[in-house]
Amino acid sequence: MPKSSLEKTVESGISFLSKIFPLQSYLYFPLLNASLFWAIKRTKEWKEKIFSWKVWLDPERVKLKPDDFILSFFSDNRALMRCFEPEIRKKDMASLRGSFARLYPILGLEDPFLSALFHEEMESGDYRKIVKEFDQKVIQAEKDISELKNQSKLIRGLKDFAGEMVSLSLELISQEKVQKVIAEIIKKHVRSKNG
Amino acid sequence: MDKVCPREKAVGLKKGPVDFFLLLLFMFCFALFSSCVSHLREAKLHYTQGQKYSRLYQTEDALGSFKRALEEAEHEVSKRPSSQAYMLKGMTELKLKLWQDAEESFRLAHSHGFEKGEEWAQQVSLLGLALSLEELWVEDSSLRIYIFLIEKSKFSPVTILAAQRYTDAMLKKAIHQEGKEREKLLASALKTAQKLSDEDLSCGFYHYLRSQILSHLADYGKSFESALMAKELGLPTEEILRDNDLQIVYCYQRLKEELSSKEWEDFREKYMEWVKKWKWKGPEAPSWQKERQG
Numbered sequence: 483m484p485k486s487s488l489e490k491t492v493e494s495g496i497s498f499l500s501k502i503f504p505l506q507s508y509l510y511f512p513l514l515n516a517s518l519f520w521a522i523k524r525t526k527e528w529k530e531k532i533f534s535w536k537v538w539l540d541p542e543r544v545k546l547k548p549d550d551f552i553l554s555f556f557s558d559n560r561a562l563m564r565c566f567e568p569e570i571r572k573k574d575m576a577s578l579r580g581s582f583a584r585l586y587p588i589l590g591l592e593d594p595f596l597s598a599l600f601h602e603e604m605e606s607g608d609y610r611k612i613v614k615e616f617d618q619k620v621i622q623a624e625k626d627i628s629e630l631k632n633q634s635k636l637i638r639g640l641k642d643f644a645g646e647m648v649s650l651s652l653e654l655i656s657q658e659k660v661q662k663v664i665a666e667i668i669k670k671h672v673r674s675k676n677g
Numbered sequence: 678m679d680k681v682c683p684r685e686k687a688v689g690l691k692k693g694p695v696d697f698f699l700l701l702l703f704m705f706c707f708a709l710f711s712s713c714v715s716h717l718r719e720a721k722l723h724y725t726q727g728q729k730y731s732r733l734y735q736t737e738d739a740l741g742s743f744k745r746a747l748e749e750a751e752h753e754v755s756k757r758p759s760s761q762a763y764m765l766k767g768m769t770e771l772k773l774k775l776w777q778d779a780e781e782s783f784r785l786a787h788s789h790g791f792e793k794g795e796e797w798a799q800q801v802s803l804l805g806l807a808l809s810l811e812e813l814w815v816e817d818s819s820l821r822i823y824i825f826l827i828e829k830s831k832f833s834p835v836t837i838l839a840a841q842r843y844t845d846a847m848l849k850k851a852i853h854q855e856g857k858e859r860e861k862l863l864a865s866a867l868k869t870a871q872k873l874s875d876e877d878l879s880c881g882f883y884h885y886l887r888s889q890i891l892s893h894l895a896d897y898g899k900s901f902e903s904a905l906m907a908k909e910l911g912l913p914t915e916e917i918l919r920d921n922d923l924q925i926v927y928c929y930q931r932l933k934e935e936l937s938s939k940e941w942e943d944f945r946e947k948y949m950e951w952v953k954k955w956k957w958k959g960p961e962a963p964s965w966q967k968e969r970q971g
Binding site for chain 2: 558590
């Protein structure tokens with residue numbers, strides 16, 4: 483079956499990133515997803531610092547939500563409720579507040595970078611793994627991106643990727659579907675690379 | 678056929694090389710003038726663009742524009758230092774949270790004749806000090822500085838940030854307290870947020886802060902009203918906008934449990950009009966939110 487323009491564009495984006503980050507394939511989806519998110523939001527002006535991302539909403543402020551807001555965040559989402567049932571039942575706010583600080587930017591505010599960074603855990607519903615690995619994984623991503631020497635090359639590459647994606651009139655397709663296509667192609671790429 | 682006065686023609690012929698020289702001189706002066714004004718003009722242009730992006734919640738674009746504005750303002754002050762150039766440089770540095778640089782720029786703007794420069798520099802300096810104290814866990818001192826800035830500063834970028842840090846610090850204290858002490862802290866924070874939103878009705882961010890405090894007080898009706906005002910007036914970033922939307926949904930859910938059936942009916946009718954206006958997918962699903970699974 484011939485490849486669609488979307489698949490071809492995503493593959494060229496992956497091919498570009500694999501040259502820049504040959505060993506950090508975990509960054510492909512967050513970077514491409516964040517590029518796509520911002521590109522769709524503003525098709526006229528490309529933001530130059532796609533990777534100047536941050537954890538959405540000051541983490542300190544996330545910790546300041548009222549207990550009831552936090553409880554409601556967990557109990558309104560059936561998957562979360564199942565996962566954190568013991569803490570919800572005991573109203574263990576210290577533990578729930580800690581988990582909330584990590585999960586709210588991803589599941590509540592839907593940060594495009596972070597939700598892609600924890601895409602696999604989200605798909606498998608392993609929210610405890612997100613909580614456990616959040617700090618370490620986010621710090622690692624920040625370190626890997628900031629240590630890249632040729633940052634302008636990365637910006638140019640992501641800019642080209644975003645430009646091509648926007649030209650495909652992706653606003654007509656659901657963003658979730660596009661994200662699935664990107665994630666699938668990245669998985670295939672990583673599998674074939676690992677033999 | 679055009680009539681040409683013989684005298685003019687003669688003069689014109691005689692003045693040929695002079696005209697050429699004048700033209701060259703004019704072009705040189707024009708180029709020099711445009712290079713001088715263009716940096717300031719470009720800086721203003723990027724700064725305005727940055728503000729526009731901020732209003733549209735396009736944080737990263739706004740940052741990019743402010744960085745470009747700063748580059749242009751730096752060129753301008755190095756070539757033609759003036760109160761206006763330093764002031765613009767300081768304003769841009771504030772947007773980029775470069776407190777010390779902003780303080781220095783406002784001082785230099787003052788030395789070039791900008792009257793308020795000294796006062797602004799002092800306020801930025803105090804804000805920088807409070808932020809440093811907070812990082813060093815000297816929270817009471819930083820809180821006092823924020824209160825001072827909220828009460829005294831007429832410089833809105835400083836007031837807004839001081840209000841945000843003050844509210845966060847008060848909520849942090851309140852979370853660790855119970856009973857009357859907690860109520861006292863929240864009442865004090867609410868009074869400040871109320872005063873700020875009364876003084877600047879058009880600032881959506883103050884309404885957002887008010888809504889967050891009211892949520893701690895479990896006053897969901899008023900928290901909803903404030904969040905609604907904040908959404909309508911506009912918020913500074915995409916993430917704050919989304920957090921405010923989730924606050925609206927949260928209040929809606931709480932009010933559903935709290936209100937009598939008649940009150941709920943009235944509320945829901947009005948609420949659904951807002952949902953339609955915002956093009957939300959449903960009463961509990963903002964337009965940007967993904968479909969929930971499970």
